[in-house]
Structure formats: structure tokens, C-alpha cells
Amino acid sequence: MELLQEVANISGKPGLYRIVKPGRAGVIVESLDSLKKREMINANAKVSVLKEISVYTEDINKATPLGEIFMSIKEKFGEKVDIDVKNAQNKEIFAFFEKVMPDYDKERVYATDVKKIINWFNILSANLPELFETKAAE
Numbered sequence: 001m002e003l004l005q006e007v008a009n010i011s012g013k014p015g016l017y018r019i020v021k022p023g024r025a026g027v028i029v030e031s032l033d034s035l036k037k038r039e040m041i042n043a044n045a046k047v048s049v050l051k052e053i054s055v056y057t058e059d060i061n062k063a064t065p066l067g068e069i070f071m072s073i074k075e076k077f078g079e080k081v082d083i084d085v086k087n088a089q090n091k092e093i094f095a096f097f098e099k100v101m102p103d104y105d106k107e108r109v110y111a112t113d114v115k116k117i118i119n120w121f122n123i124l125s126a127n128l129p130e131l132f133e134t135k136a137a138e
Contacts (some may be wrong), residue, residue, distance in 0.1 A: 011046035
């Protein structure tokens with residue numbers, strides 16, 4: 001899951017982006033979709049690298065990295081999660097996440113967090129499948 005170091009979420013922008021290289025005024029990113037659009041993101045923008053994101057567990061001293069969650073989703077649900085996150089009920093979202101990560105902290109993990117994880121997994125699975133092959137090879 002070292003490839004997650006190159007993938008980022010940019011606050012205020014939909015989808016995921018691959019970090020291409022740093023520039024003088026910020027960072028150059030490429031969208032992870034069919035367009036592969038490149039753009040310069042200002043240094044003031046809130047950029048979250050997926051490698052550094054983790055999800056709270058019931059054990060207050062432990063959190064599960066996003067990479068492990070993605071691998072669990074891949075093992076249990078395959079290439080794509082077939083949940084319409086825009087119209088799904090919170091009950092359905094949490095039932096899905098319970099199968100993926102049974103020990104998540106039910107008070108600190110929100111439905112919006114799980115929806116993002118589902119969207120991100122589907123984007124990565126469709127546009128960056130080598131992410132999952134690398135982990136399988138290890």
C-alpha cells in the first residue's frame with residue numbers, strides 16, 4: 001500500500017488525485033479518473049494523503065490504517081462496492097462497514113466517513129488497480 005503515499009484527497013474537490021510532483025507554489029496533481037486532468041494545487045489547500053488516514057477503533061490507543069480497510073473491502077466485496085452512497089440509509093452504510101471493520105468506534109466514525117471510504121475504494125479499484133496487486137505480491 002505504499003502507492004497510497006501518492007494518492008490524495010483535496011478538500012473542496014471531488015474525487016482523488018495522484019500527486020505528480022511538488023512545485024514552487026504548491027503541488028501538481030493528476031485526477032484519478034478517465035480525464036487524467038493535471039492542475040496545480042495551492043500550498044494553502046488542505047491536502048490529505050491517504051497513506052496518513054486511519055479509522056478509529058474501539059481501542060482508544062489504536063486506529064486502523066486506510067490501506068488495511070481497503071484490502072479488507074477487496075477481500076470481502078471484490079472490485080467494486082455496489083452501494084449507492086448518495087441514496088443509502090445510514091443503517092445500510094454501517095451494516096456494510098461492520099462487515100469490513102467490526103471493531104470500528106461507533107461514536108467517532110460517521111456515515112459520511114464510511115461513504116468517503118466506499119467512494120475512494122471504488123475510484124482506486126477502477127483507476128489504480130495496481131495498488132491492490134502490490135499488496136497481494138507482498
